[in-house]
Amino acid sequence: MASRKGSQQSRGDGDKYSVLLPTYNERENLPLIVWLLVKYFGESGYEYEIIVIDDGSPDGTLEVAEQLQKIYGEDKILLRPRAKKLGLGTAYIHGIKHARGNYVFIMDADLSHHPKFIPEFIKKQREGGYDLVSGTRYRGDGGVYGWDLRRKLISRGANYVTQVLLRPGASDLTGSFRLYKKEVLESLVERCVSKGYVFQMEMIVRARQLNYTIGEVPISFVDRVYGESKLGGNEIVSFLKGLLTLFATT
Numbered sequence: 001m002a003s004r005k006g007s008q009q010s011r012g013d014g015d016k017y018s019v020l021l022p023t024y025n026e027r028e029n030l031p032l033i034v035w036l037l038v039k040y041f042g043e044s045g046y047e048y049e050i051i052v053i054d055d056g057s058p059d060g061t062l063e064v065a066e067q068l069q070k071i072y073g074e075d076k077i078l079l080r081p082r083a084k085k086l087g088l089g090t091a092y093i094h095g096i097k098h099a100r101g102n103y104v105f106i107m108d109a110d111l112s113h114h115p116k117f118i119p120e121f122i123k124k125q126r127e128g129g130y131d132l133v134s135g136t137r138y139r140g141d142g143g144v145y146g147w148d149l150r151r152k153l154i155s156r157g158a159n160y161v162t163q164v165l166l167r168p169g170a171s172d173l174t175g176s177f178r179l180y181k182k183e184v185l186e187s188l189v190e191r192c193v194s195k196g197y198v199f200q201m202e203m204i205v206r207a208r209q210l211n212y213t214i215g216e217v218p219i220s221f222v223d224r225v226y227g228e229s230k231l232g233g234n235e236i237v238s239f240l241k242g243l244l245t246l247f248a249t250t
C-alpha cells in the first residue's frame, strides 16, 4: 500500500471511491443520503465522488440533485441522468462509465442502506484485499427493519432457494449494498444478463464462478421511509424465472 500523507482532508493513499446512486422518484431521500455520504466520507478521509443516475423521475429528483451539486461541488457530485426509466442494471453500466474511482460502491438512494457502514466496507476490503465486499442482512449484527412478514419471507425464501440451487458462498444474495474493485464490477456487469431483482444475485453468483474473492459486512437494512415500494407479484415471478435461468446456464 502507498504511504499515507496524513492530512485530515485526504488519506492520500491513492484510492478513490465512486458511489453510484441510481434514483427514481427519490426527491425526499436524496438530500439526506448525500449529506450522510459526505459526512461519513469526510470523517474517514477517503477520496470519493457521488454519481447520481436519475432516470427522468417525474417528482423532480434531478432538480434536487442539481441543488446538491451546487452545495457540495461538481467534483463531489456528478449528475449522469438519462431521459427515462431504463432499469437498475443499465443504470449501473451507465454510472460505471463515468466513475473515476478505482473502487465503486453500489447502494440504494432510499435510505435503506446507511452510509455509516461505508468505513466498514472499506476496512473489510483492505483487510482481505477482496474483489468485492457484500453487505449482508443475514450474518452477525445484520438485519432487516420495517418489513412485514410477507416481504421477509420473500427475501429469506429467495436467498434460501438460491443457496440450495447455486451454492454461491455468500449469505445475502439479493442485497444491493456492495463495494467492488472497479475492473471487477465492469467485468461482472458485462456478463450479467438478468434484469430486475435477480440482477444482484447474478452478480454474486458470477463473481463466485470467476473466482473473485468476496468479503462480507453485516448491515442493517431499513425499509424506505419516503416513496412507494415497487415489489409486487410480477417481481417475484420474474425473480423465480431469472433464478431458474441462472440455474440452467451457470
Ligand SMILES: Nc1nc2c(ncn2[C@@H]2O[C@H](COP(=O)(O)OP(=O)(O)OP(=O)(O)O)[C@@H](O)[C@H]2O)c(=O)[nH]1
Pocket: 021, 022, 023, 024, 025, 026, 053, 054, 055, 085, 086, 087, 088, 091, 107, 108, 109, 110, 112, 224, 228, 229, 230, 231
Ligand atoms: N436510475 C434508476 N434508478 C432506479 C430505477 N429503479 C429503481 N431505482 C433506484 O434504485 C434503488 C433501489 O430501488 P428500490 O425501488 O428502492 O428497490 P427496493 O429497495 O427493492 O424496493 P422498495 O424500496 O421497497 O421500493 C433506489 O435508489 C431507486 O430509486 C430505474 O429504473 N432507474
Ligand SMILES: [Mg+2]
Pocket: 108, 110, 112, 224
Ligand atoms: Mg428500496
